[in-house]
């Protein structure tokens with residue numbers, strides 16, 4: 001029912017091109033964070049993105065900050081009301097250097113690993129808690145679990161922002177996913193009607209059996225975030241049964257209500273200029289296409 005994307009026609013990103021800045025982004029120089037932000041001295045670099053601070057230690061390359069800031073600005077371009085709400089609530093982006101991890105960010109240094117009944121655990125983590133998590137320290141758990149999380153402090157890995165080798169999320173922009181969570185949470189205040197329409201779309205999808213077994217089906221938040229990645233053509237290929245989704249067009253065909261609410265947030269734009277993974281062939285696993293792409297555990 002859903003056309004496979006002709007991979008041969010997808011633009012091939014050359015290694016050199018991955019490291020150059022987006023042509024449309026003006027050069028922006030990071031400066032020391034304003035004292036008024038009250039940040040830990042760990043943070044030495046700062047940029048403003050639509051009213052949101054983008055910060056890092058001196059270990060992260062400035063290009064990672066400018067890339068994150070460009071993505072934030074473009075994701076919020078259609079919705080200054082949501083941008084203002086995120087700023088009002090004090091949302092902030094922290095860019096991690098490749099050799100920094102979740103618990104190196106001072107605000108997260110004392111995080112403890114989730115208990116077996118923690119709702120943040122994924123389906124597979126819960127099922128295999130003892131083997132996967134039982135033997136890990138708090139620090140090992142968080143640094144293994146994620147390099148980039150949503151929230152008032154949203155984090156992003158330099159390697160994912162810049163398309164570097166060694167990225168655990170190679171082939172998708174996980175920062176776009178995480179920041180979309182923030183947008184959805186801000187919509188709760190800035191545009192409750194949109195927020196409610198996302199729930200309605202999720203309920204309709206659940207009743208219709210759409211996204212069955214996929215990460216997008218786990219919660220309305222993940223439904224929105226995975227949808228956002230497909231909207232901007234920066235999601236890994238999803239295949240389940242006779243459904244194959246890679247592009248924004250595949251998404252709109254498969255789940256029109258989801259596409260409709262995403263359009264309310266992002267307008268008609270389907271490309272984030274600073275996204276190194278836009279339309280990347282690496283979104284599709286090598287070799288024969290799998291019939292099912294959801295994690296098996």
Ligand SMILES: [Zn+2]
Pocket residue numbers: 177178181221222225
């Ligand atoms: Zn998510």
